[in-house]
Amino acid sequence: MKAANVAVALAPTKAITATDTGAAVNVADFSGLGVLVLNASAGTGTTPTSTVKLQHSDDGSTGWADTGHVFTAQAAVASHQSLLVNTDSLKKFVRVVNTLGGTTPGYSYGVTLVGNKQYA
Structure with a gap:
C-alpha cells in the first residue's frame, strides 16, 4: 500500500448563526498521526462563543461519540488552531460539531x- 499526505475538509468553510453539525466523512483510509486545522472568523453578536x-x-x-478532540473555545476574535x-484511534466516520452560544452569534x-x- 502507498501513502500520500492529503487534506480533506471535515467542515467546509461556511457562515453559521446556530449550532452546526457537519456531515459524516469516511476517514477509514487514514493511518497514523494527522492534524486537525480550524480556521474561524471573529464572532459577531453579543458575547458570542464557539x-x-x-x-x-x-x-x-x-452511535456518534465525542473523540475528546476539542478546539479551544472562541469568542469575538478570529482563530487559527x-x-x-491519531487517526488509527478514530472509527470509520467522523463529523465536526460547532456549538454556538451568546445572543445572535455568528461565525464563519x-x-x-x-x-x-x-492507497492500494
Missing part, C-alpha cells in the same frame, strides 16, 4: 484533516 469538537461513528449515521490526532469556520491516506 466550541468546535470532533465526533466519530462506526456507520456514519448512528491545530490539534494532533472550516475544519480540515491533514494526514496520511493509504
Whole structure:
C-alpha cells in the first residue's frame, strides 16, 4: 500500500448563526498521526462563543461519540488552531460539531484533516 499526505475538509468553510453539525466523512483510509486545522472568523453578536469538537461513528449515521478532540473555545476574535490526532484511534466516520452560544452569534469556520491516506 502507498501513502500520500492529503487534506480533506471535515467542515467546509461556511457562515453559521446556530449550532452546526457537519456531515459524516469516511476517514477509514487514514493511518497514523494527522492534524486537525480550524480556521474561524471573529464572532459577531453579543458575547458570542464557539466550541468546535470532533465526533466519530462506526456507520456514519448512528452511535456518534465525542473523540475528546476539542478546539479551544472562541469568542469575538478570529482563530487559527491545530490539534494532533491519531487517526488509527478514530472509527470509520467522523463529523465536526460547532456549538454556538451568546445572543445572535455568528461565525464563519472550516475544519480540515491533514494526514496520511493509504492507497492500494
